[in-house]
Amino acid sequence: MKKKIHLGYDLSWTHLDGRWRSPGSWSHVNFPDIRLYEEIAQIAERGLLDFIFFGDGTGIPNTWEGSIEPAVKWGIGWPRQDMSPFIAAMSRMTQHIGFGLTYSSTFMHPFYVARLLNSLDHVTGGRMAFNVITSTRRADAANYGFDELMEHAERYDRMDEFIHVCKALWSSVAPDAFKWDRESGLVADPSKVKAIHHTGKFFRVEGPLACVPSPQGRPVIVQAGASPRGIKTSAHVADYVFALSSGLERQVKHRNELDKALVAEGRDPRTVGVFWDVVLIVEETEREARRRYEKLLHAIPAEGIGAFLSHQIGYDLSRLPERFTIEEINGQITASNASPVGFMHITRAMEPGREMSRAEFYEQMTHHTASYDQVVYGTPKRIADYLEEIFVATGENGGFMIAHPPATPRDLLNVVDFLVPELQRRGRFRTGYSGQTLTENLRA
Numbered sequence: 001m002k003k004k005i006h007l008g009y010d011l012s013w014t015h016l017d018g019r020w021r022s023p024g025s026w027s028h029v030n031f032p033d034i035r036l037y038e039e040i041a042q043i044a045e046r047g048l049l050d051f052i053f054f055g056d057g058t059g060i061p062n063t064w065e066g067s068i069e070p071a072v073k074w075g076i077g078w079p080r081q082d083m084s085p086f087i088a089a090m091s092r093m094t095q096h097i098g099f100g101l102t103y104s105s106t107f108m109h110p111f112y113v114a115r116l117l118n119s120l121d122h123v124t125g126g127r128m129a130f131n132v133i134t135s136t137r138r139a140d141a142a143n144y145g146f147d148e149l150m151e152h153a154e155r156y157d158r159m160d161e162f163i164h165v166c167k168a169l170w171s172s173v174a175p176d177a178f179k180w181d182r183e184s185g186l187v188a189d190p191s192k193v194k195a196i197h198h199t200g201k202f203f204r205v206e207g208p209l210a211c212v213p214s215p216q217g218r219p220v221i222v223q224a225g226a227s228p229r230g231i232k233t234s235a236h237v238a239d240y241v242f243a244l245s246s247g248l249e250r251q252v253k254h255r256n257e258l259d260k261a262l263v264a265e266g267r268d269p270r271t272v273g274v275f276w277d278v279v280l281i282v283e284e285t286e287r288e289a290r291r292r293y294e295k296l297l298h299a300i301p302a303e304g305i306g307a308f309l310s311h312q313i314g315y316d317l318s319r320l321p322e323r324f325t326i327e328e329i330n331g332q333i334t335a336s337n338a339s340p341v342g343f344m345h346i347t348r349a350m351e352p353g354r355e356m357s358r359a360e361f362y363e364q365m366t367h368h369t370a371s372y373d374q375v376v377y378g379t380p381k382r383i384a385d386y387l388e389e390i391f392v393a394t395g396e397n398g399g400f401m402i403a404h405p406p407a408t409p410r411d412l413l414n415v416v417d418f419l420v421p422e423l424q425r426r427g428r429f430r431t432g433y434s435g436q437t438l439t440e441n442l443r444a
Ligand SMILES: Cc1cc2nc3c(=O)[nH]c(=O)nc-3n(C[C@H](O)[C@H](O)[C@H](O)COP(=O)(O)O)c2cc1C
Pocket: 054, 055, 056, 057, 102, 131, 132, 133, 134, 135, 136, 137, 224, 225, 226, 227, 228, 229, 230, 231, 242, 243, 244, 277, 339, 340, 341, 342, 401
């Protein structure tokens, strides 16, 4: 039997950066109307997807000229809600679809996050995943009392300790601790409820977690480190890894580096799947897919592009010199503690070491902002060929996170109604949910 491809659907950007008004996006309500998310969750479950996903960022982009104005005006990277109550509501309309939720280990406290995710795992009946991030954006850090970003490696040290504390808390009450004996009145067995006595570099947490163990025991843990230090933490803490689709060769390399890091941690690489982030336009005909692809460049108003990119990479692009090399700019980005790999990823098509002009750079970056340089477009057959090729070359372990859809629900419907049946015909996608929890469905 062929190994199955698993699919997540990223809803983090559907209401941002001009997508909310592109044809095929909802038109009857505005973000964050819960009816919108209830509808999306039901469509995703009809398509048997593994999970829907919410990334996070808590600050309004202000890196461009130190101002929030263009972001506020054009909906660049904002608004964002805390999606946890939305997940609770969506879970009541569905039975199987999983939910990925993002919190920052740099800004949050592990006791709070462990408790919240335990409760959400109860409400959803064991369908939660936790995407833990270090946060690389200055506007986010400023809301939590930081003038500068915490140093990159230190952020990962903190993440390691954060997840260690969460896992200790999630196991601090044994699954069979609760008795709820109406006759005697006994609630729980004290020998099965243990303090964790944690004292580390970043946190002191006594424990235990004052909660009933949840259906999954703990959420599925996902992490997206891409730098060597980030991959080390992936290998240390993650059940699944999110990674960028940087081209077949680079993805095979990323998978190999992750496997080496997992072996160094004493873990079996086969137990950790990768979800490759992909932007798809699936249409019944090549011609329609191409037409929608060409329209992408007009989604974001020009004024918003600098604000979007500056926020993403952590560098005020309004200060770009007339001529420069990518490496010079990345040196400054890395020195300011943003991710050392993010900018190199979005400029990967540019020739290393070559001096370029601002105008040349902007043209490329406009393409990136619109996802024009990332989209795979075409008929279900063409997209399924692409996904299968990557899936097989990277060890048939995990699947894809369908991200940055140009229009929702249209692009979700196209995945569910055109792509999923094509993958099913090839024996590469489930024909029904076999498990109760997200963990079980991901493993099937
Ligand atoms: C699919 C995917 C989802 C991500 N979601 C978020 C997010 O919600 N918020 C965020 O600040 N970063 C997010 N990131 C960025 C990563 O957390 C990470 O910072 C990035 O991959 C750079 O790696 P590094 O920290 O090892 O340098 C995401 C990355 C990927 C590939």
